[in-house]
Amino acid sequence: MQPRLKSIAVVQRPAEVILVGRAMELTYLADPDGSVAALLQILAQGAHPVTGLPAAMRERGFTVTEADMAAAVAALDEVGVLLPADTDAGLDPDTLRRYESNLRFYDLFAGLERPGAAFHRAMRDADVLLLGAGGVGSGVLQSLVGLGAGRVRLVDFDVVEEKNLARQFAYNRADVGRAKVDAARDWAVRYSPGTTAVEAVHERVADAATIRRLGAGASVVVSCIDSPSDIQLLVNEACFELGVPFVTGGLQYSTLFYWSVEPGVSPCRLCLELNRADEGATQEFEQSVMMSAEFVNRATGPVAQLLAGFMALETGRYLTRTDPPVAAATYHTFDLTDGMRTTQEPWPRHPGCTLCHPAPGA
Incomplete structure (x- = not known):
């Protein structure tokens, strides 16, 4: 599983990060050392499986374990800000072009266990x-x-x-x-x-x-x-x-x-x-x-x-x-x-x- 951060605004302030998801819905994360901001930047790329996140974090100067990353990913998924990097997997090119806005709407409700493509298939x-x-x-x-x-x-x-x-x-x-x-x-x-x-x-x-x-x-x-x-x-x-x-x-x-x-x-x-x-x-x-x-x-x-x-x-x-x-x-x-x-x-x-x-x- 390669997690990816949803397309949301992220505000960094001293010692904390704010996730701006749905309108008027803010999630405050304590971040005294900047590690949370670094993780979010990595997750926005959607290029690493959970097992690869410790190495990506080390490149940014933070030492974390795979268990740490698994817990952080689970917590972020719980607040609804993560998707699988391949959230549209299995959909043909014609479907992706025609229903792009529908799929991005489904992203609002999707998570690691149920990507946006699953909602489209249910409708289909x-x-x-x-x-x-x-x-x-x-x-x-x-x-x-x-x-x-x-x-x-x-x-x-x-x-x-x-x-x-x-x-x-x-x-x-x-x-x-x-x-x-x-x-x-x-x-x-x-x-x-x-x-x-x-x-x-x-x-x-x-x-x-x-x-x-x-x-x-x-x-x-x-x-x-x-x-x-x-x-x-x-x-x-x-x-x-x-x-x-x-x-x-x-x-x-x-x-x-x-x-x-x-x-x-x-x-x-x-x-x-x-x-x-x-x-x-x-x-x-x-x-x-x-x-x-x-x-x-x-x-x-x-x-x-x-x-x-x-x-x-x-x-x-x-x-x-x-x-x-x-x-x-x-x-x-x-x-x-x-x-x-x-x-x-x-x-x-x-x-x-x-x-x-x-x-x-x-």
């Missing part, structure tokens, strides 16, 4: 069921193709209309009247031939059984549809049976929201429904409604792209496990008319949830 092996090819769904598709996801089953029953062109950038005027899934599949083939296999499914999702059928073999489900009215509970139920996580989101009046569920790990969507029922909020609100608001789509291009980006990032966390999902059983909201005020509201597991607490033998 992914199988995503994507429900909806509208503003958010087509945006998620574009991100997944850009990330190099292996396969996407794209499900929608709608056709491209001229009004879609303001915010659904996988389509153009020549696609008007075509099935969205066909047009989106063709966009993917043009944009990234030979990478992501997009299967177009022109079908309406009406029940959990349909989702289970479409989701067979999927790694994750991404729901970008808002009908039928209980679609979130249907996806929740199907994903429990499939044993895969799901990500969803949308726009309610002026508020963007997204969240996810990992069956058996996080509280689920049914838990949220039961918690709301316990609070009496749902019933009380429904009884007080004098006039129901008609559906109005306010998702401009930037709004749809913003939401699709957050949902694609969360999907990527499930597929690659770069870091834990941030929206598991946690409502993330962004209010477009209140200075982009954000909130994060987790919900607890409900003791009466039949999915999270199945009856014995069920």
Whole structure:
């Protein structure tokens, strides 16, 4: 193993070194004799295995043992500043050119045991069921193709209309009247031939059984549809049976929201429904409604792209496990008319949830 220092800033001050990694994340290392600074300079070259570090240090005037170097490398790996020198090993030249920025993003989460190439391979092996090819769904598709996801089953029953062109950038005027899934599949083939296999499914999702059928073999489900009215509970139920996580989101009046569920790990969507029922909020609100608001789509291009980006990032966390999902059983909201005020509201597991607490033998 040849360790290499990540591309980070290093500040040397009297008797200490500061590693500047992620924003506002500083690691202070005591360095009274300058040996730490010397080691970091050597590691930045990525030219020596751990067993060769003592000799490299001697050339700089420091006497250390192999055990000393092994301990120092382990400590630096623990704080997340090391990579294998061959972190992209095994990837072909075309992949390295096309996905260079993705690989450098994965470096943020990589370490000596799991290099950046491993995250890319996880994405390449992914199988995503994507429900909806509208503003958010087509945006998620574009991100997944850009990330190099292996396969996407794209499900929608709608056709491209001229009004879609303001915010659904996988389509153009020549696609008007075509099935969205066909047009989106063709966009993917043009944009990234030979990478992501997009299967177009022109079908309406009406029940959990349909989702289970479409989701067979999927790694994750991404729901970008808002009908039928209980679609979130249907996806929740199907994903429990499939044993895969799901990500969803949308726009309610002026508020963007997204969240996810990992069956058996996080509280689920049914838990949220039961918690709301316990609070009496749902019933009380429904009884007080004098006039129901008609559906109005306010998702401009930037709004749809913003939401699709957050949902694609969360999907990527499930597929690659770069870091834990941030929206598991946690409502993330962004209010477009209140200075982009954000909130994060987790919900607890409900003791009466039949999915999270199945009856014995069920």
